[in-house]
Amino acid sequence: AQSVTQLGSHVSVSEGALVLLRCNYSSSVPPYLFWYVQYPNQGLQLLLKYTSAATLVKGINGFEAEFKKSETSFHLTKPSAHMSDAAEYFCAVLAGGGNKLTFGTGTQLKVEL
């Protein structure tokens, strides 16, 4: 079965600092991987996704993620954090027919002045 593990339930960075949110996957087939963001009291929205094309994926709001098969990782990065990036971030993997997803437990990003 496909699964993802997010390391670190809470991450705190200073404004302007690098953001690195970690996600490792387990999959018996080539994975399709996603990062979603959830702002307070809202639903989730897609940041970016990997669907077996380029291994470096660029998303919205300056985020990007690199698929590394050798490390079974799909970490999310942003060179310079902004206060508006404070949110919860979820990594997810395609989990079978019907485009079902299995989500990680989430990482809460806090951005400090």
Place this chain on the structure above:
Amino acid sequence: NAGVTQTPKFRILKIGQSMTLQCTQDMNHNYMYWYRQDPGMGLKLIYYSVGAGITDKGEVPNGYNVSRSTTEDFPLRLELAAPSQTSVYFCASSYSGPLGETQYFGPGTRLLVL
């Protein structure tokens, strides 16, 4: 387009009561999903549907029922509410295209069972 809409936004239920959470999408998506979100647990799939008249169980279906009579609507029914069903419920939909299509989420329904 309104996207995915959910009603109500918030509801308090007593143990043993029942209710229906409504979900509607106007994007003509064939696939629809219900998730629950609990603190520190991520999102868990309750039920999903790949088209009108077709539904299937997800990871945590016990205590819930769904129906899909139209492409637009995918209501979630709670029978005999229990405190363990206190959660935030999200409905989502996606295009039935190639693998990896984006899921679009509604704003959520916050449910408290006392």
